[in-house]
Structure formats: structure tokens, C-alpha cells
Amino acid sequence: MTLYTHILTQILISVVSVAGVFVLTGMTGMFSLGQAAFMAIGAYTSGILVTKLSAPIYLAWPAGVVLAVAVGFIVGLPTVRLRRDYISLVTLGFGEAITALLNRTTALTGGASGLTGIPKVTTLWSALVSAVLVITLISLFKNSKYGRQCIAVRSDELAAKSMGINVPKVKMIAFLISVAVTAYGGCLYAFYTAYVDPSLFGWKKSAEWVIMVFFGGVNSLTGSVLSTFVLSGLPEVLRFLQNYRAIIYAVLVLLIINFKPAGLLGEWELTPRNLRRIIARGRRVQQPKGVN
Amino acid sequence: MALLKVEHIYKSFGGVKAIQDFSIEANRGEIHGIIGPNGAGKTTIFNVISGIYPADEGKVLLDGKDITRMEQHLISREGMGRTFQNIRLFKGLSVLDNTMCAFDPRSRYGVPGSLLPLPKRYAEEKRGREICMGYLKMVGLESYAQEKPENMSYGYRRRLEIARALTCEPKVLLLDEPAAGLNPVEVGELTELILRLSRELGFAILLIEHRLELVMNISQIIHVQNFGKTIASGTPGQVRSDPGVIEAYLGKEEC
Amino acid sequence: MQILQYVINGIALGSVYALISTGFSLIFNVLKFSNFSHGALMTFSAFTGYFVAAANGWGLVPTILAAAATGSLVALAGEFVAFRRILIRNTSPIYFFVSSITLGTLFEGIVVLQVGANFYNYPRFFGKPLKLAGLVISQSDIIIFCISAFVLVVLALVIQKTRLGRALRSVSFDRDTASLMGIDVTRSIQFAFIISGALAGLAGVFLGINYTLYPTLGSLVVKGFIASVIGGLGSLPGAVIGAMLLGIVETTLISTIGSGYAPVFTFLIMLVFLLVRPRGIAGSNIQEKA
Numbered sequence: 001m002t003l004y005t006h007i008l009t010q011i012l013i014s015v016v017s018v019a020g021v022f023v024l025t026g027m028t029g030m031f032s033l034g035q036a037a038f039m040a041i042g043a044y045t046s047g048i049l050v051t052k053l054s055a056p057i058y059l060a061w062p063a064g065v066v067l068a069v070a071v072g073f074i075v076g077l078p079t080v081r082l083r084r085d086y087i088s089l090v091t092l093g094f095g096e097a098i099t100a101l102l103n104r105t106t107a108l109t110g111g112a113s114g115l116t117g118i119p120k121v122t123t124l125w126s127a128l129v130s131a132v133l134v135i136t137l138i139s140l141f142k143n144s145k146y147g148r149q150c151i152a153v154r155s156d157e158l159a160a161k162s163m164g165i166n167v168p169k170v171k172m173i174a175f176l177i178s179v180a181v182t183a184y185g186g187c188l189y190a191f192y193t194a195y196v197d198p199s200l201f202g203w204k205k206s207a208e209w210v211i212m213v214f215f216g217g218v219n220s221l222t223g224s225v226l227s228t229f230v231l232s233g234l235p236e237v238l239r240f241l242q243n244y245r246a247i248i249y250a251v252l253v254l255l256i257i258n259f260k261p262a263g264l265l266g267e268w269e270l271t272p273r274n275l276r277r278i279i280a281r282g283r284r285v286q287q288p289k290g291v292n
Numbered sequence: 293m294a295l296l297k298v299e300h301i302y303k304s305f306g307g308v309k310a311i312q313d314f315s316i317e318a319n320r321g322e323i324h325g326i327i328g329p330n331g332a333g334k335t336t337i338f339n340v341i342s343g344i345y346p347a348d349e350g351k352v353l354l355d356g357k358d359i360t361r362m363e364q365h366l367i368s369r370e371g372m373g374r375t376f377q378n379i380r381l382f383k384g385l386s387v388l389d390n391t392m393c394a395f396d397p398r399s400r401y402g403v404p405g406s407l408l409p410l411p412k413r414y415a416e417e418k419r420g421r422e423i424c425m426g427y428l429k430m431v432g433l434e435s436y437a438q439e440k441p442e443n444m445s446y447g448y449r450r451r452l453e454i455a456r457a458l459t460c461e462p463k464v465l466l467l468d469e470p471a472a473g474l475n476p477v478e479v480g481e482l483t484e485l486i487l488r489l490s491r492e493l494g495f496a497i498l499l500i501e502h503r504l505e506l507v508m509n510i511s512q513i514i515h516v517q518n519f520g521k522t523i524a525s526g527t528p529g530q531v532r533s534d535p536g537v538i539e540a541y542l543g544k545e546e547c
Numbered sequence: 548m549q550i551l552q553y554v555i556n557g558i559a560l561g562s563v564y565a566l567i568s569t570g571f572s573l574i575f576n577v578l579k580f581s582n583f584s585h586g587a588l589m590t591f592s593a594f595t596g597y598f599v600a601a602a603n604g605w606g607l608v609p610t611i612l613a614a615a616a617t618g619s620l621v622a623l624a625g626e627f628v629a630f631r632r633i634l635i636r637n638t639s640p641i642y643f644f645v646s647s648i649t650l651g652t653l654f655e656g657i658v659v660l661q662v663g664a665n666f667y668n669y670p671r672f673f674g675k676p677l678k679l680a681g682l683v684i685s686q687s688d689i690i691i692f693c694i695s696a697f698v699l700v701v702l703a704l705v706i707q708k709t710r711l712g713r714a715l716r717s718v719s720f721d722r723d724t725a726s727l728m729g730i731d732v733t734r735s736i737q738f739a740f741i742i743s744g745a746l747a748g749l750a751g752v753f754l755g756i757n758y759t760l761y762p763t764l765g766s767l768v769v770k771g772f773i774a775s776v777i778g779g780l781g782s783l784p785g786a787v788i789g790a791m792l793l794g795i796v797e798t799t800l801i802s803t804i805g806s807g808y809a810p811v812f813t814f815l816i817m818l819v820f821l822l823v824r825p826r827g828i829a830g831s832n833i834q835e836k837a
Binding site: 159267 | 366376382407457459
């Protein structure tokens, strides 16, 4: 496998997770700083089921997602009724707790030295299919009734309630969808690298995803996907930047927040209609006026 | 039976008595004006009726049903629509989608339908769009359906808020200073709109307004609030000649 | 006797948590958002304290002063770079979250760049633990507790009694009205960041003394967050009480079930607490304005 397939596969796996974060952070305006811990639940559950119990993958992966969603429900339950700060604070605590748990349960998870021997199943193609599938599902969601309600909740919770929107329910749905997608990303990841350890799923990972969503545009799935490619691709291609990765991200986002708060693409989405518009504009530019 | 019956509600914040013993009874087709100087507790009355704050005491009945302790979104679904003094539209959604949000709680598809291209979803979306376009047409915004509300004039945004409230299919409509920030022409159009809605849709309207001429012209009954208390209520004619009201608005006459 | 030992150790630990949670709550009160850069700021200041003072053989007090001063300055700079424009433009408060998360990764990124993944140790500032009627009390615990308590009392006095403190409280209560009353809102916010940064520096040094200095030391900020949630988000006395309780519960848990599982249980306790009493001990009621 060439270096570029490797990088591309990793980026596509990131796209899956970032798309999940987009539902929560971009659309609903909630911040989970323990999102990577849900990725860990997906990765470890599926990994353990396959390596220790030799469960088939088509059972192990869904099990990882379902467990993550169940845990997400418990974590979300006390927080969705409260102001948004709570979900960030609680998920941050949750992330720390999961890391501690993974480090501690050595017999099951391999502890700090990690879980090894996971079969390498994910390929560039399965990662690509997964990313396309997830993006499709989420863009369908964005244009659905719950998608609209998520955006309404992000914009103004009080007005949303006054319009009959069940705000805690909408927040919970957004949270669980993002948890499910992130956990699925965890399965993809574990079965690609064949190895996971607790240090991969700290709060900085979650913060990185939030940054990618904002860099691309608060309300644009296209933007989130694009910025995942740019932000996670850049340091891979330009190796000497690797150490500066966190700092470059941070500076870029601070610039964006100060000077272009809507993000790179703002609310623009790559829809067939917008695509036609671009092409039409392109043609107009290409054809010199004298031709007609 | 009265569509909206508010019985002796009280609300205080710390030591501030924002509402003291407010009652109202509004029937189908009626427009009630609530007037009073700043800080008289008018918006607090709306916030208590629509469930943002719980009342300390008293009862609110909507079409005979006790909604005093109900959750805000359920009150809305029982048939309470409202607008806000400082326009609160949803940023990031088009004009049509702003109204669709008020239809969505009634839309008959769930989470699976939101993630997958199921036929039920498209049928319901179509039904919702038709209903919403109907209300947008009613307020004269049908040709702006795809616009962003941020790009529209103040007057249009006020109308969009009304259309969104109408999409809740309210039995009672609460309008909080709908004419604030509008120019005289727009105020005229708004007056006509409110009268037409009241005639065609037959709900009860409660209207908070600073512009006395607007309230006096269209309300059947006017309630005058001052420092949380109702100092007068009655027809525009009665209220206009009430000495307490004149005092509250103009101060005591010296000569 | 065993219980008394837990309580004593717990209060010592809790006093450090109290520094974190008050520093966090201060910003929360003024700007109504959770400052996630607080943890990384602790790391940053603690390391600066190490390199500027402790590594040169200076004592505890210069180290603390260096760390606190760094915390204040960096927090002030952070306010200017990451929060000022959001405030002026009055854009959605979700940008505060992003800004603070970004600032956090920036601070931590700089630390990692400078020190790598290495661990550092503060020199031993303290002598042998004291034994007193069957109780073992380390000198560092006593001194950390005394300094923390002193700082918190001074802070309480400043907030209650001085002009700056009054301005800060009124800005926390209602920024717009405070501004109409002629209070310099920007200066009050800067003041809050200066204090919060100093508290972060102090807490960072104490955490470094209790454990070691490492680049992700700041993730211990989560203890301060949990303490604030238990105490009641936005309440300063609540933050202190929550921190003390958390300290006692945690030392008890560590001695009974071990340090590995302790974070899991403290998290579960917070979750249950939120379900039962979401307003926290102090019963603060932070609501979005209607």
C-alpha cells in the first residue's frame, strides 16, 4: 500500500467522525469534549468482541455502535434539559472516566499498552463507501424535520420551545446520532490500524474535530468534509509540519473566528442546484462576449 | 367558553412584583390590547401565559384546558402562538424553513424518516410546505420563501414571525409589540393584516403595543397595566376617559 | 481516625481544586461561557514557573509568583486574541466555546513543542510529613492549603468590598446595564481574566507539586469543572464547597478502590448529582434570558 492510500484512508475515517460532530456542533450548537471517548467505545467494543470472543464483524461493529449509543443516552439524560455548558463539562468528565477505565481494565482492554491483534479489515474502499454513506445520511438529516429543529435549537432555544419544539428531545437525537456515527468511525479506525490504546481518545481529539467543523463553516457539511481533508491532509503531506499541527490549527481557527466567523464556506452546501449554478457561471466566464 | 382564560396570576422576580393579579378572558374573534408604560409587566404576562415562566399563583386555561404548569413546547402545541418583542427568528434557516419549524412538531415521520429517503417523509414535507406557503401568502411573503430572514427588512421579519406563529395553528395568538420599529406605512399594513387574520382565522389575539392609535383602533377590549397591576380595563372609549389611565400616562395634571 | 485522615487529605486536595473551580467560575460568571482553555493555561503557567524559577534553584514563593504572573498575562492576551471580537460583535455565544477550545489546544501545543512528552519534577520544597496523634499530614498539604485558603479569602474580600469587585459583580449580573451605568465593561472583563489566570498559575504549580509536571497536566482541570457543576455552575462559594467535597470523596475513593477507578466514580457521582439536583449545592440558577 502506498503512503497516499494510507493517508487517504485515514482522512476518510476522520471524515466519518467529523460528520458526526457536525450534527452535534455545527447544526445543534452543542460541544462534546468527550466525543473521542465514544469513538473509543466503538473501537474497543468491536475490537474486543472480535479478538477475545471471535465474534463476526457484522455483529461486533453494530454492537460497538449500540453500546456507544446506550452510554450516550445515559450521559445525555441529565444534560439535555440544562444549558449547553453542561454537556461540554459532563462529556469532558466522561472522556477522562473512559480513559481511566480503559487504562485500568488491563485483562480486557490491554490497559495502557493497548489492544492488539485486531484484524485489518478496513480498506481504502470500505472507508470511502462508509464516508459517502455517512455524508448522505447526514445531509438527508440536515434537510429533514429534525435537522431543521436542530438548527432552530442552535439559533434560539427559547423561540424553538415557543414553536412547539421539544428541545431536550431534539438535543438528545442530535447527540445520539453523532455518537453513533463517531462510534462507527471508531470501528473503522480500530480495524484499520489493528491497534488502539487509550491515549488516542483524549479531549484533544474531540477538540480537533470541533475545530474542523468550525473551520469549514458552522452550518455547512460540505465545509466540514472539506476542512477535514485540508486540516488532516496538510500535516500528513508536509511532514515537517507534524509537530506544529496543533498550533497551526489553533492559529487558523483564531484567524477565522476573528475575521470570518462563519467559517470557510459559511452556510454554503454542495447541492445539485448550487453545482449547476457554479457550472453556469463557469460557462459564462469561458464564453467571450463576441461569440454570440 | 372563552378560548383563553387567565385567572388572577401573580409573578415576582426576587422583590420585584412583575404581575399582580392579572386576569383576562378572550373569546373567538376578539382582539385584546395590553398597554402600559415600560416596565409595567406586559411582556411578563405573555411569558407566563406561554409558559416561559411558571406563574407564582393563579391559573391559565386554554380552550378550557389548564396549561398553567405545562411545558412550554406542549403549551404551543395546545394552540398558543406568539411573536417576540425583539424578533427571534431562526438564523441559518430560510424564510420557509423558519415557518416549517413550527409545523415540524406535527409532521408525521420520525428519526428513521429523517435519516432515510422514505416516501412518508417526502409526503409529509410536501404537506408541510403547502401549509407553510399558505401562511406565508397570508402575510404576503410567499415570494420570499427561499430568502434568508437576516437579509429582509424589519417589517418583513415581523411578518415572518407572525407567519411562523400562525403555523403553530394557534387558538390564541400573542403579539408582542408587532409595530415596534415599523414606519407609518408598514404600521398601516400591519393593522390591516391583524384585522384580517382575526376575521379569517377566528382566534383570540392578545396584543401588546406602545402605539396607542393602533391598539385603540383594533382592540375590542383594552387592559392598562402599570407597575404590575391592572389599573383599568374596558372598551377603548372607557379606557380613554379613565382618570387613572390619564394619570399613569401623562402624570397628574397640575392645573 | 481513618475517616479524619481522609477528610484532612481531602481538604488539602480540595483546596487546589477550589483554585481551579473559582478561576473557571469567575470567567463563567462574567462572560457566561465555559472556558476550556483554563486547563492548558494551568500547564503553561506551571511550566513557565518551573523554567523561570524552580529550575534556577529558587524557592516555592518565586515559582508561584512567576506562574501566577504568567497565568495573568497569558489569560489577558488570550482574552484579547480569542474573546474580545466575539464580545464586541455580539455573535452567537457558541463562538466562545470554539475560541476557548482553540486557545486550549494552542497553549498545550506550545508546551508540547517546548518540552516534548517529557516529565519534569519540581524540586522538593518541603520537609518530612508531620505525625500528629496517629494522623499523617504532609507539609506540602499544609502549605498548599494555607496559601489556597489565603488567596481565596483575599479574592472574596476583593469581590465583596472593592470598587473593582463591585464592578465585576454588576458586569456578571447584566453586562448591558452595567455599561449604561458607566462601568468600564472591558476593564472588568480583563480584571476577571487576570485573576482567573493567576489562580490557574497557582493551581498549576500545586498540581505539579502533587504529581509531576507533564504536558497534559491541564486535563486535571476536569476536577475543577466537576466541582463547579456539583457546587452550582456560576456560584463562587458553590465552587469552593464543591471542590472540598470532591477532594474528600476522591481521597476516600483512591484509598478504598484505588486511583485507577476513582475518575470513573467521581464522574458517576457528578452524573447522579446532576439528575437529582441540577442546580448544584449552591442552587445557582443560570437561565438564558427570556
